[in-house]
Amino acid sequence: MNILVVGGAGYIGSHVAGELLDRGHNVTVFDNLSSGLRENLLPGAAFIHGDILRYEQLRRALAETGAEAVVYLAALKAVGESMISPEKYSVNNITGTINLLNAAAETGFKYLIFSSSAAVYGEPVYLPIDEKHPANPENYYGFTKLEIERFLGWYDRLKGIRCASLRYFNAAGYDPRGRIRGLEQNPANLIPVIMETACGKRGELCIFGDDYDTPDGTCIRDYIHVSDLASAHALALDFISGNDRSITVNLGSESGSSVLEVLEGARRITGKPIPSRVTGRRPGDPARLTASAALAGELLGWKAEYSDLETLIRTSWDAYRAN
Numbered sequence: 001m002n003i004l005v006v007g008g009a010g011y012i013g014s015h016v017a018g019e020l021l022d023r024g025h026n027v028t029v030f031d032n033l034s035s036g037l038r039e040n041l042l043p044g045a046a047f048i049h050g051d052i053l054r055y056e057q058l059r060r061a062l063a064e065t066g067a068e069a070v071v072y073l074a075a076l077k078a079v080g081e082s083m084i085s086p087e088k089y090s091v092n093n094i095t096g097t098i099n100l101l102n103a104a105a106e107t108g109f110k111y112l113i114f115s116s117s118a119a120v121y122g123e124p125v126y127l128p129i130d131e132k133h134p135a136n137p138e139n140y141y142g143f144t145k146l147e148i149e150r151f152l153g154w155y156d157r158l159k160g161i162r163c164a165s166l167r168y169f170n171a172a173g174y175d176p177r178g179r180i181r182g183l184e185q186n187p188a189n190l191i192p193v194i195m196e197t198a199c200g201k202r203g204e205l206c207i208f209g210d211d212y213d214t215p216d217g218t219c220i221r222d223y224i225h226v227s228d229l230a231s232a233h234a235l236a237l238d239f240i241s242g243n244d245r246s247i248t249v250n251l252g253s254e255s256g257s258s259v260l261e262v263l264e265g266a267r268r269i270t271g272k273p274i275p276s277r278v279t280g281r282r283p284g285d286p287a288r289l290t291a292s293a294a295l296a297g298e299l300l301g302w303k304a305e306y307s308d309l310e311t312l313i314r315t316s317w318d319a320y321r322a323n
């Protein structure tokens, strides 16, 4: 299939582009390189330097590549920043999506794979979280993801655009085959922050609270390897095109790790001291988040393969060490 990967030079997008190439698709990466990196462009993928906020550039890219499907991973994702600068998130995430959907209606691509997030659920009312869990986002980032899912629902009904909304839990790790080496710039997520501390780029890890109602007092998250996310994108595209219907599924490993477990694992695997200090809680952090990924298993035949803590940390460290 001819596929436009919007945001394909970014951290998750480059892994997805690699997976689609491996499966024999024709891949064009469309990226404004605001956070994506040229070094993440894989041999075999064409590249268009463009911005989804510039409608004409987007429309032309879709028409020129004859895109039949779009994988859409170009969005802002820093939860804290979204609460301070919601306008950036409104424009990048919501306006960007509307441009894409309108361009779909104009150029005729039929399939869209969308990077949604577990942030749509908000504070969990039960665990593990399945797709029937109420969606009450606690931050503006999660709100944009939920709104976008609703737009997708309407364009499915009105324009026949079939979408897979993939609700990622905590994406982490790097390509086990070492093809993607571009590191995220100014990361705010736990594992890259730990890696930067291990490399000496940061002085210490701030642990955001150790008085939660969890066994060691630190928050528990469901970390999912980016290569597992990538395979789910390819399978989701097969599913929505083969069945001519839209889906919304969770992507998580179904196991939880605490901040301290991740930190201890990283100290062991890297052999570095990784200094840390407990600071106050970060507003809006639920104590525990774990996924039920049963629906992705059932519909897509998908299963996480690389999402054990050892592989998550080891593949991250390989990428950071290589830099």
Ligand code: UD1
Pocket (backbone or CB within 6 Å): 077, 078, 079, 117, 118, 119, 120, 139, 142, 168, 169, 170, 171, 188, 189, 190, 191, 193, 205, 206, 207, 208, 209, 219, 220, 221, 259, 282, 284, 285, 286
């Ligand atoms: C959040 C979203 C998630 C989204 C992701 C994208 C929520 C509830 N979750 O994940 O859906 O996909 O952002 O960025 O909105 N931590 C530290 N020190 C640090 C960094 C993190 O202790 O320097 C802790 C956090 O308090 C948290 C855990 O590590 O308990 C993971 O944090 P992070 O990697 O930022 O992801 P989430 O906030 O869980």
